[in-house]
Amino acid sequence: MSDTRRRILDSARALFNEHGLSRVGVRDVARATGMSPGNLAYHFPTKGALVTALLTELYELNQSAVFTEPMQTFSLASLYAAATGAMRNMVGYRFVLLNYVDAVRASPELAGLEAELAKKRRERHDRMLAALVENGFVERAALARSDVLYEQSSMISSGWLTAAALRGWDDERAVLHFAKAGCALLAPHCTERGARQMRRILRGELDGPAPKTKNERKGK
Structure with a gap:
């Protein structure tokens, strides 16, 4: 797994655990990862x-x-x-x-x-x-x-x-x-x-x- 995918998944897991699935969107994960939603979508197209x-x-x-x-x-x-x-x-x-x-x-x-x-x-x-x-x-x-x-x-x-x-x-x-x-x-x-x-x-x-x-x- 690439470092970028690992970073995205770690950020998503932390946000989902803290705030719940329903309160976290793709843009929140992108922001926490320090990348644009478009770049994140290249690795994970959807939530x-x-x-x-x-x-x-x-x-x-x-x-x-x-x-x-x-x-x-x-x-x-x-x-x-x-x-x-x-x-x-x-x-x-x-x-x-x-x-x-x-x-x-x-x-x-x-x-x-x-x-x-x-x-x-x-x-x-x-x-x-x-x-x-x-x-x-x-x-x-x-x-x-x-x-x-x-x-x-x-x-x-x-x-x-x-x-x-x-x-x-x-x-x-x-x-x-x-x-x-x-x-x-x-x-x-x-x-x-x-x-x-x-x-x-x-x-x-x-x-x-x-x-x-x-x-x-x-x-x-």
């Missing part, structure tokens, strides 16, 4: 193209850095690590959860991408559930409830940032709380082996330290 690029970026970030555990060794601990990792990534793209519905309705391009990503999310959910069954953490009967479990986890995934904001929680507290809530959906279906790991998750034994901020990594 929908900007949002589409950011959504694709988030999906690829999760694929390369979060959902990396082989299914042969996938466990409830792996699920919890993936959930916390994906949620921490989402914090940097919070506009996706806070203003996304209006954007999808307004952009056919974005609506098409969302349909594609929704299909991939469902396929990933089914693969992880099947792996948890095959690896002895979840009872096989849970496969019959895959649809319900997916809808329940989707409700948590789409609403956790709003719920955290209403409660006045900081991001890391919200990540750990709602990642546990998502994993706990499987608690009634755990095998004895899975139940032991689930208890460790819910007690916070697998939380680990919060990731460092950019300034902390630089020693500031």
Whole structure:
């Protein structure tokens, strides 16, 4: 990716996160990037193209850095690590959860991408559930409830940032709380082996330290 495209996307993401999708236009992004709307349009012709690029970026970030555990060794601990990792990534793209519905309705391009990503999310959910069954953490009967479990986890995934904001929680507290809530959906279906790991998750034994901020990594 060129430096110019990177600068545009970083500016757009910061503005969308701070002000919301509906309050930021292409001209605002151009102004923040220090370029004319015409020059910006050369890289991203529409606001929908900007949002589409950011959504694709988030999906690829999760694929390369979060959902990396082989299914042969996938466990409830792996699920919890993936959930916390994906949620921490989402914090940097919070506009996706806070203003996304209006954007999808307004952009056919974005609506098409969302349909594609929704299909991939469902396929990933089914693969992880099947792996948890095959690896002895979840009872096989849970496969019959895959649809319900997916809808329940989707409700948590789409609403956790709003719920955290209403409660006045900081991001890391919200990540750990709602990642546990998502994993706990499987608690009634755990095998004895899975139940032991689930208890460790819910007690916070697998939380680990919060990731460092950019300034902390630089020693500031």
